[in-house]
Amino acid sequence: xxxxxxxxxxxxxxxxxxxxxxxxxxxxxxxxxxxxxxxxxxxxxxxxxxxxxxxxxxxxxxxxxxxxxxxxxxx
Numbered sequence: 001x002x003x004x005x006x007x008x009x010x011x012x013x014x015x016x017x018x019x020x021x022x023x024x025x026x027x028x029x030x031x032x033x034x035x036x037x038x039x040x041x042x043x044x045x046x047x048x049x050x051x052x053x054x055x056x057x058x059x060x061x062x063x064x065x066x067x068x069x070x071x072x073x074x075x
Contacts, residue, residue: 005060005064006019006063006064007019007023007045007060007063007064008045008060009044009045009046009049009056009060010044010045010046011044011045012040012041012042012043012044012045013035013039013040013041013043013044013045013048014040014041016045016063017035017040020063022063023063026059026062026063027048027059030052030054030055030059031052031054032048032052032054045059045060
């Protein structure tokens with residue numbers, strides 16, 4: 001059974017921001033810095049991509065990429 005990715009186009013911007021602190025940085029790199037405006041509570045990632053032109057597929061790929069492995073401390 002295929003599971004849906006953690007971040008998807010229909011996710012509210014506010015929900016995405018609450019899910020991971022990395023979302024704000026990924027959005028900043030795309031020129032969007034107004035994360036906590038009232039629209040964030042009702043605007044989806046797809047809508048944000050249309051209103052503030054950035055590539056939604058690239059954002060989702062960044063957000064859904066597996067986390068890099070943590071370095072183990074030297075013994």
